[in-house]
Amino acid sequence: MNDDRDFMLTVNGTTVEIRGAAPGASLLSVLREHLGLTGAKGACEEGECGSCSVLVDDSLVCSCLVLAASAVHAHVTTIEGLTQSRDVQAAFVECGAVQCGFCTPGLIVAATDFLAQTSDPDPDDIREALAGNLCRCTGYGRIIEAVVSVARERRGAAT
C-alpha cells in the first residue's frame, strides 16, 4: 500500500520508488539503505568530508546534506553510475591514491566533476578544487598525481 510519503528518485538513469523513508532522510541514507548503493560513504554527516559526494543534476553535492525528497525531480548520479569516471578510477589505483579507500569514491566523483571543467589543472588548482574531500591515509600527494595524469591523458587523447 502506498504511503503519501513515498516518492520517486531517478538515480543513475533509472527511476525507482522509495518507500518508507523517514521524512527527513538524507539523500545519502536513501541511496545507501534503500537502494543499496553503498559507494557514497558517510564519515561526518555534516558536509565536511566529501565522502558522500554525488552529482545532482550535474552539480557536485554532499549527499548527506541533501534532503532525499528534495531530489525527486533531479537526476542523481553516484559513483556506481558515473561512467565518465572510469579513467579517473584507474588513475587513482595506478598512482597509489587509494589506501583504505573510504574517501576514494567521493574523491573520484569530485575529481571527475573538476576534470569536466578543467583540462590542464596545476597542483594548486587541484588543491583548491578538492579541498572539500578529506583523506586521512594518503596525505593527498598521490591524489594530485592521479588527477594530473588523467588530465594529461585526456589532453593527449583529444589531440
Added chain:
Amino acid sequence: MSQTITRSEIRHGIGSSPTRPDGAAKAAGEYAFSSDLFPDEALFGVTLRSPHQHARIISIDTSKALAIAGVFAVVTADDVPGKATYGLIASDQPVFASDVVRYIGEPVAAVAAIDEETSRRACAAIVVVYEPLEPLVDAELACQEGAASIHPDGNIIRHQHVLHGDPTVKGDVVVEHEYVIGMQDQAFLGLEAAVAFPDEDGGGVDCHVATQWLHEDRAQVAACLGLAEESVRLTLGGVGGAFGGREDISLQVHVCLLALTCGKPVRMHYDRVESFLGHVHRHPAKIWMRHHATSDGRLVNIEARFLFDGGAYASTSSAVLVNAVTHTQGPYQCPNAVVEGIVVRTNNLPCGAMRGFGVVQACFAHEQQMDRLAEKCGLSPLELRRRNAMHTGDTLVTGQVVESVAPVTECIDNLAALPMPGSTVGTHSYLLPGGAGNTTRSDNVHRGVGWAFAIKNLMYSEGFDDFSSARCRLEDGRITLKFATAEVGQGFITIAAQIARTVLGIEAVDLDTIDTNVGSAGSTSASRQTWMSGGAVDAVCRVVRERIFEHHAAASGCNPLALAVEGTDLVDTTTSERTPIEEVVRGLTIDEEVVYRHRATVHLDERGQGNCHTAFAFVGHRAVVDVDVELGLVRVVEIATAQDVGRALNPLSVTGQIEGGIAQGLGLALMEEIIQEDGRIKNPSFTDYLIPTIADMPPVVAHLIEIPDPQAPLGAKGVGEPPTISSTPAIIAAINDAIVNATGSTQKIHRVPVRPLDIVEAAYGGTAD
C-alpha cells in the same frame, strides 16, 4: 621442457609497485567496508553512554525501553555472561559500567531494535539514576600522594624510572623547558562498524568487524561472552583506516552480546560524535627535559619527566609510557640519563594507541631541546645533531645496544643537501598563510626552516610474545595465501603477494579471506606487519619452495640443495639448467603454515634498564613554512624527508605511508586537538576537530634510505610510524625560525598544536616561552 638460455623475470615481485588488489573495487565504490554490510533481517544496535564524567549508578530501569514496539533487547552489565571487563594489557574496562561511570561517553547499556531510529528512541527511554561524584581531571593531581582513587586498580597506571650511567653529570651548557602535547584523534574516515551473526543454538557467533587485530578481539570478546575462543569467529570487515584507534575493543562485545541475546543478526555503526567517544586517543602529555652538553655541543646527560594522562582506563598506556621514556634521547648518543615517567588515570577520555605510540610526544620534546641547545652552543641545528648522531652499536638510555642499521647521519646529510623551495609570496594568494580567506598581507609573511629527527622502535616490546602466522597453498599452479593480518589501508595485501611471487617464481597469487581461521598475525600496529607478517609470508613460501625443490629433485635426480628460483624459473646452480616453475609444479599440491617470531625482548628493570625493544628505524624531516606572525597563521610550504626504510618492498606504498604519516604530523603541529571541558568534548565533529585538507598539505620531497637491515626478514623496516613522529617538531622548529626572522624574538613555541596566539606571543614577547 628444460632450457638453458634466456633468464626469466617475475612480474610484480619485491621492489616493484604493483597496484593494490582491492584498488579497483575501492575506486568503483564496490568494496564493502564494515559499515556497508546490511544483512537481511539484521537489527540495529545502539549504545547508551554516560553523560557524567564521574558518577555512581544508583539504578537502571530498562522497562520503558523494552516496551517500545520493535525493541528486541536491552542489555546492561547484568547481562554480560562472562568476564565483566576487558582491556589490552590490564582488564580494567567494564563492558558496561555497573557501579561507577568514569568518563563522559562510557557505555552503560545497549539496545537492539528493528531499525536505528527505534533503537535510538529506546536508548533515550532507559532511565539511569546517577549520583555525581567529584571528577579527577588533572593528571598532576591524580599522581599526588593521597589523591582520591577513581578505580580499584588505583590512579597510577605505570611509574617507570630510567637511570643510566652517572645521572649527576653536569654539562657546560644546559637547556631546559616544559612541553605540552594535546590530545590527538586518529580520525579514520571509516567509522566503527560491525555485524554479528549468532549460531542457531546460541553457542557461538560470527562477527565481521573493522579492527587491527582479529585474534586479540576474539580472545577479549570470548572471555566477556563466556564462550570458548573457537566459538567466536571473526572476519575482517573492510577497514576505513585505523592509525591505532582500532586496536582496542569498541563495539565488538556489545554487538556480539546483542546478537546472541536476540538470536538474530545485529549491526552497529557509530556516527562521528560517538566515534570520538568510542575509541582511545593519543595521550595528552606534559614533558619536562633538561639537556646537558659540552660547550662544543656533545650531549652528556639528559634529565626528563613525562606525565601522560591515560584517561579513565588503562588500554595500552603502560606500553605507550615505556615507549616515551625509552626514546628520551632521540636518535643521538647520550651516556647518562635520569628519567621519570608517569601515566595516570583521570576522568578524561581513555587514551591508548595512535601512530607513533608515545614516541611522538618524546620526539616533540627532545627535538625542541636540541634546537635550544644548538642556539646556546652557537651551532646550526644540523651541525649539533651531526655531532651527536646515533650509529649502529650505540647504547640507548636503557642500556640496550642499537643493533639495527642506524643511518642518522645519512638522514641529516640528505636533508642538508636539498635545495630550498622558491618564494610563494606574490604567486597565488591561496598559497599564503590563511589560504583562500586572503587574510594575510604578503609583507607580513616570513619564511622559516626547521629540522627534526627521530628514532622509533619497531614491533612489540617488553617480553611480549610477538608472532605472526601465514599459510601458503600451492594448487593447480596457483598460490593462495592466508593470514589474519588486518589490512587497514596500508597495503600489506599488496606486498604479501609480491613476496610470494619473488620467493616462489609464480605470478598467480590469490589472497584468502582475512579471518580467525588461521593463526594470529598480531596487531597491525607498531610498524610491525611488513617485518612480522611479511616475515611469516616469506618463511612459509620458503617452506613451500623447499618442497618444490624436493619434488623436482626426486623427479630429475638432481641435488635439491643446488636448486634456486630465478625469475619464473627453477635453476640447477650446478648445471645452470633452467626449468619453468609452472612446469615443475604441474599437478603438485602443497599446503604449509608457518609462525614467525622476532627475537625475545625483556621487561625494563626498576632502573629502566634492559633490552626491551626489538629493532629501530630512523627518520628526519625538514619543514619550510611561511608565517604571518601578526595573525599567527602558518602555511607549510614544503616538507622534505629522509627515511630509513631498510628496503622498499613496494616503493609506491612506502611513498604513500610517508606522505600520509606526514599529514598526520602536520595535523598535530597545527590544528588537531580534542578539547575537553569538564570531561566533555567541545569539538567532536569534523567541523570543529580539523584534520588537514588537500589545501593544507604541501608537496612532500621524500628520499628513501635503503640499507637492507640484516635482522629484518626481507631487509625491510616498517615505515608507517616514523613519518608522523618528527614531522611535527620540524614544523614547530620552522615556525620558531620564522619568528626570529620576523621580529628577532627567540621565544619558542612549546606546545602542539600551536595556536595563533602562541605564535603572536612568541613573536612579540608575550608569555609563550
